[in-house]
Amino acid sequence: MNTTLISAAANATLAGGTPFPQIVAMLVEAGVESYHVDYLALQKSFHDGSGGVFTTPLSYEALPAVSEDFDAPALRANILDSQQKNQHYRDFSIRAMQAGVQGYIAFLRGRRVTYYGRQGDQHTEWFPGAKPQD
Numbered sequence: 001m002n003t004t005l006i007s008a009a010a011n012a013t014l015a016g017g018t019p020f021p022q023i024v025a026m027l028v029e030a031g032v033e034s035y036h037v038d039y040l041a042l043q044k045s046f047h048d049g050s051g052g053v054f055t056t057p058l059s060y061e062a063l064p065a066v067s068e069d070f071d072a073p074a075l076r077a078n079i080l081d082s083q084q085k086n087q088h089y090r091d092f093s094i095r096a097m098q099a100g101v102q103g104y105i106a107f108l109r110g111r112r113v114t115y116y117g118r119q120g121d122q123h124t125e126w127f128p129g130a131k132p133q134d
Contacts, residue, residue: 001048005030010044010056016088024127028108038103039066039093049109060090063097070100070117079125 009026012018027035033049042058078095081087096104096115104115111130115123126132 001032001046001052001054002030003054006032006046006054007056010046013089014059016090017086019086020082021128024106024108033109034105034107036103036105039063039097040102058093060093064094066097066102066118067100068118070119070121070123072099072121072123074099075101075115075123076125083128 005026009023009030012026013023027046030046031048031052032046035044035046037044037058039058042060042063044056044058046054046056075096078087078092078099081095082092100117100121101115102118104113106113111127113125113127115125
């Protein structure tokens with residue numbers, strides 16, 4: 001894994017303004033197969049699929065606690081705002097945490113993200129243009 005490129009992608013995400021497809025392209029180029037965002041530990045772990053892991057902090061201040069209950073409709077609205085209005089990642093994170101998202105795993109090869117809550121609730125969102133396989 002190219003940790004320099006991963007760090008650049010992680011920092012670009014935190015700074016905002018870089019579209020998600022561009023971040024994904026950077027991570028794929030760096031050798032990342034999936035990444036895990038943990039809102040309780042405030043970190044991201046990037047995985048290469050063969051045991052390599054690189055972790056970066058989620059260094060926003062004053063983030064809310066993760067809500068106890070998972071609110072899938074609020075999460076879907078949040079995702080839609082990010083896709084259509086280029087919402088800043090900090091705002092996305094705040095809204096996700098308020099919707100009860102404890103964390104999520106982005107499967108770059110599988111072109112989907114699975115969000116999960118504190119009670120095991122889950123929601124899978126496909127990357128724009130990707131479709132579930134039968």
